[in-house]
Amino acid sequence: MAQRKQVGNPSDNKRFQMVATTLEGLENVLAKELMMIGGNDVRTGKRAVYFSADMDLLYKANLRLRTALRILKPIKLFRAVNEEDLYDGIASIDWTEIFDVNKSFAIKTAVSGKFFTHSHFAALKCKDAIVDQFREKFNERPDIETREPDLVFHVRIHRDQVTVSLDSSGIPLNKRGYRQADAAAPLNECLAAGMLLIAGYEGKRNFVDGMCGSGTLCIEAALIANKIAPGLLREDFAFMHWKDFDPELYEIIHNATVNRIKESTHEIMGYDESMSAVKLARKAAQAAGVEESINYRITDFFDEDPPEAPGILVMNPPYGQRIEMNNIELMYSEIGDKFKKAYPGYQAWILSGHEDAMKSVGLRTFDTHHLINGKIPCRYSGYRIYSGSKN
Numbered sequence: 302m303a304q305r306k307q308v309g310n311p312s313d314n315k316r317f318q319m320v321a322t323t324l325e326g327l328e329n330v331l332a333k334e335l336m337m338i339g340g341n342d343v344r345t346g347k348r349a350v351y352f353s354a355d356m357d358l359l360y361k362a363n364l365r366l367r368t369a370l371r372i373l374k375p376i377k378l379f380r381a382v383n384e385e386d387l388y389d390g391i392a393s394i395d396w397t398e399i400f401d402v403n404k405s406f407a408i409k410t411a412v413s414g415k416f417f418t419h420s421h422f423a424a425l426k427c428k429d430a431i432v433d434q435f436r437e438k439f440n441e442r443p444d445i446e447t448r449e450p451d452l453v454f455h456v457r458i459h460r461d462q463v464t465v466s467l468d469s470s471g472i473p474l475n476k477r478g479y480r481q482a483d484a485a486a487p488l489n490e491c492l493a494a495g496m497l498l499i500a501g502y503e504g505k506r507n508f509v510d511g512m513c514g515s516g517t518l519c520i521e522a523a524l525i526a527n528k529i530a531p532g533l534l535r536e537d538f539a540f541m542h543w544k545d546f547d548p549e550l551y552e553i554i555h556n557a558t559v560n561r562i563k564e565s566t567h568e569i570m571g572y573d574e575s576m577s578a579v580k581l582a583r584k585a586a587q588a589a590g591v592e593e594s595i596n597y598r599i600t601d602f603f604d605e606d607p608p609e610a611p612g613i614l615v616m617n618p619p620y621g622q623r624i625e626m627n628n629i630e631l632m633y634s635e636i637g638d639k640f641k642k643a644y645p646g647y648q649a650w651i652l653s654g655h656e657d658a659m660k661s662v663g664l665r666t667f668d669t670h671h672l673i674n675g676k677i678p679c680r681y682s683g684y685r686i687y688s689g690s691k692n
Contacts, residue, residue, distance in 0.1 A: 325673045360555075428445060527562055527591065532558075
């Protein structure tokens with residue numbers, strides 16, 4: 302039989318342990334965000350930040366965190382070395398106290414170790430345990446929905462240790478709702494927000510994205526500048542389908558989050574040579590409700606001068622991987638020259654997966670972070686641009 306340890310109760314209003322997942326390299330940024338909204342016992346892990354919370358903070362985290370992908374609530378730890386142990390451990394949770402039979406759900410599994418080697422098989426066992434419990438109690442069963450479920454449950458199996466978590470977010474939090482489906486090689490929204498927060502952007506200086514593509518950096522900058530929480534762009538979270546969802550508490554937190562919005566007076570500029578990219582960027586900005594805050598221009602970065610300093614420029618130029626380039630080192634050298642000529646008084650930041658090209662910028666970095674863009678390891682480097690020849 303499985304050995305079990307209960308670590309949380311979904312209907313308990315006291316503090317409980319939670320996990321916010323993120324992208325590699327953004328753990329410290331997310332930890333700072335969590336502390337800013339009242340997270341306690343905050344500690345970082347790999348692509349995750351652990352903290353203690355109550356329902357108030359759970360709702361805030363989903364609404365306000367810019368660099369979190371999911372907010373998970375662990376509810377059970379147990380040991381399993383075979384499929385019977387796994388089934389029994391999942392069945393020992395009273396799922397009928399967590400959600401109603403008319404809700405749909407999905408199971409996401411991650412397995413490592415010798416006891417379980419196929420995540421799909423483990424997911425089926427977990428699904429069977431949940432469905433059987435409802436069928437035995439109500440003679441009905443909830444639906445399995447893999448595309449747009451009401452609820453998502455995460456089961457992580459590492460060796461013989463099983464952790465079961467409720468996903469309070471549902472659709473990943475980086476999916477704000479403004480992304481255009483046909484955008485080419487777009488930045489993950491959480492990565493874009495993390496880059497801005499690393500750069501110290503708070504909306505109190507002018508902002509430029511010199512190669513804006515489909516506009517993610519500018520949109521995330523506008524959300525920050527106007528103090529618009531990213532979760533306000535969506536209407537549904539998985540926690541709304543939990544039995545212990547408190548709509549009155551959520552409304553209080555939602556209204557307080559709305560009341561924090563304050564229009565920025567600083568410029569946000571996005572340049573791109575591609576008419577189609579700028580068209581998509583404008584549509585996305587409109588969907589995000591920040592089209593009035595962003596000035597997109599169909600132009601070459603090298604032909605434009607920025608708004609007056611002080612300011613922050615953040616760029617994600619081509620790496621030569623997704624987009625073929627004949628002489629990428631020359632382009633990066635020209636970027637450095639443009640910084641020196643047109644951007645004194647600015648902080649400039651470049652995200653790139655091409656290490657040799659980054660050396661061609663020809664400026665001294667004052668800060669560097671290692672981030673992942675999709676599956677591409679990248680350097681994110683900051684430069685202080687001075688007048689004259691200090692670089």
